[in-house]
Amino acid sequence: MLSEPTAAHLDGSSELDRFLSAHPDVEAVEYLITDSNGVLRGKWGPVESLKKAFGDGINFPVSMFGLDVWGREVMETGLHVETGDSDGFSRAVPGSLRIVPWAERPTAQVLLTMHGERGEPFDGDPRVCLQKIVDRFLAKGLTPCCAIELEFYLLDPKAPPMANGMMAPVYRASSGPSPQNMYALEDLAEHRAVFSDIWDMGKAQGLPIDTMVSEAAPGQFEVNLKHRADPMAAADDGVMLRRLVCEVARKHGLKASFMAKPFIDVAGNGLHVHVSLLDGLGHNVFADPVTGERLLKHCVGGLIDTMNAATLLFVPTWNGYRRMQPGSYAPTTASWGYNNRSVGV
Known part of the structure; x- marks a missing residue:
């Protein structure tokens, strides 16, 4: 019973x-x-x-x-x-x-x-x-504080398919000599109705949406969530945001893909997690002027030491390994750096 x-x-x-x-x-x-x-x-x-x-x-x-x-x-x-x-x-x-x-x-x-x-x-x-x-x-008197960033492609099932038969990304409004045109405002404006719905419907569902950007390939975008001093809530936010984006895309006759590497010759999709540790008073223990540096180094060292094993969780599908290429802003080495997107930690 x-x-x-x-x-x-x-x-x-x-x-x-x-x-x-x-x-x-x-x-x-x-x-x-x-x-x-x-x-x-x-x-x-x-x-x-x-x-x-x-x-x-x-x-x-x-x-x-x-x-x-x-x-x-x-x-x-x-x-x-x-x-x-x-x-x-x-x-x-x-x-x-x-x-x-x-x-x-x-x-x-x-x-x-x-x-x-x-x-x-x-x-x-x-x-x-x-x-x-x-x-x-x-x-231990500690609370992880987390924020999640999700990258995805918006695809247009009504557009002519690509040469390899795959569904094509949505129209790219920005111009340039290569597929990459980072943070192009024109691409957000072109799909303003979609992103307005994501924002408004996210608010209706209590999702702490922060910012939205156009990413590194045609039809690729990123939505960032605000930090939560509650890892379970932060994880729920990420799952519910993905559902929201897919449903809003469907409403507008589009498809959303969070697949790690939907297209072999352009950027893949990542999920980035920002983490800090708070003490009982809500202070970031890594920023403590006396013990913060030592704790942070232990944290970084632990992440690097367990990175190989953790890859089974972070990259659970064969498609995910297509994204693991040098120069792709994917964690291909057990390395760390300060304010550095090219390293694993």
């Missing part, structure tokens, strides 16, 4: 009541859960099902954490037929209930996290893995 809902989920019931009071016209809900590849999966349901999501939980097979990026079963994970493809119970993540501003009818969305039959957190859920790391920092 599933254990009783925790205090956090009981608080979530109040969140649900407040949300429904503010949005009485909501008819449907989209349930979202992040798989092991960072891909959002889930199901749709009537608004009445939210009570179950904030209570006992909604059934999902735990095998969803044993899928590859394309949604295919990876038998080596041991999460499929070996377990009878059993269900876990997914409960709503408190604080994640939002309106879906791009939906045709009034719709809500909520993030879920997986639990086992006895109510224990399921270790295959990326949220559970991240929370364990955060708890280790909290035990």
Whole structure:
């Protein structure tokens, strides 16, 4: 039997009541859960099902954490037929209930996290893995402060395909002798309607969007998020921003691609994470005039020492290795530098 809902989920019931009071016209809900590849999966349901999501939980097979990026079963994970493809119970993540501003009818969305039959957190859920790391920092009186930057291409399915048959990027308004025209304002202005919707709908969903820029190739852009002294919230921001960009692109008849290297001859897409460590008073420990330099060097050294192993997590697909080329602003060496985009750290 599933254990009783925790205090956090009981608080979530109040969140649900407040949300429904503010949005009485909501008819449907989209349930979202992040798989092991960072891909959002889930199901749709009537608004009445939210009570179950904030209570006992909604059934999902735990095998969803044993899928590859394309949604295919990876038998080596041991999460499929070996377990009878059993269900876990997914409960709503408190604080994640939002309106879906791009939906045709009034719709809500909520993030879920997986639990086992006895109510224990399921270790295959990326949220559970991240929370364990955060708890280790909290035990030391430290809080990671993070901000995420996401690069992506906007593609036009209505445009003639490229010579190799691939979908072409959107029209590039800026001119120049090469495909690269960094930070071109004309390219943002050309697609003003798209980026205005990203900004407005991001605000409606509580996403802390900071800046937007045109990037290093035609049709490539970047959206930056503000820092959060909450790594789980920062990770959620990144996942939800990616969903938002894809849905806004769809609304405008376009496709958004966050693939690491969609085109072999131009820049790939990166995901950059900016991190600092805060003490109990909210001060950056790396900036401490006495101990900051030593702590920062230990941090950099640890990142470099674990970089080879961590690459399995940071570059989990074969396509990602296409981006790992010298001179591509990708971390091809275990190196570090101050204010230097050419190094790994």
